[in-house]
Amino acid sequence: MKYYLFFILSPFLYSSVIDNSFITKYEYGAMLYKNPRGVGCIKCHKNPKEKEIFAKYLDKGNIEKIITIPPISKLTYKKFAKVLRAKKNSSLIMPTYFLTTAELRSLYFYIKNIK
Numbered sequence: 001m002k003y004y005l006f007f008i009l010s011p012f013l014y015s016s017v018i019d020n021s022f023i024t025k026y027e028y029g030a031m032l033y034k035n036p037r038g039v040g041c042i043k044c045h046k047n048p049k050e051k052e053i054f055a056k057y058l059d060k061g062n063i064e065k066i067i068t069i070p071p072i073s074k075l076t077y078k079k080f081a082k083v084l085r086a087k088k089n090s091s092l093i094m095p096t097y098f099l100t101t102a103e104l105r106s107l108y109f110y111i112k113n114i115k
């Protein structure tokens with residue numbers, strides 16, 4: 001009798017396990033933003049909505065140069081994906097990433113919806 005009950009209930013037990021471990025697209029994007037199999041975006045783009053100063057230095061003529069990090073929350077998906085799929089050396093600062101389309105979509109979703 002006990003066993004029957006287990007078999008009847010098991011699909012319910014199982015589905016609740018799935019529900020608990022399911023992470024939303026937003027959470028997945030947030031996770032990738034911190035750890036995208038490479039240097040975390042968050043290390044440089046601290047706040048995706050704001051422009052940040054990455055570095056300041058003096059050039060040969062002793063003139064101050066500032067390297068800035070642009071806000072990334074207003075880009076179209078097309079532009080966003082193009083930047084992240086760019087081959088090595090197209091940016092002097094940003095690392096090259098090898099993210100899948102699903103990962104790019106989650107990251108983009110997170111950046112667009114960040115509170």
Ligand code: HEC
Binds near residue numbers: 045069
């Ligand atoms: C080492 C610092 C650094 C890291 C890490 C980094 N970025 Fe960037 N990112 C920059 C800088 C600096 C720019 C400005 C353009 C340039 O110099 O390449 C930029 C530009 C961009 C742009 C283009 C913005 C525009 O308006 O053209 C996007 C999109 C972007 N980053 C997204 C990301 C995402 C997503 C990640 C993580 C997967 C990431 N970046 C990781 C420094 C970084």
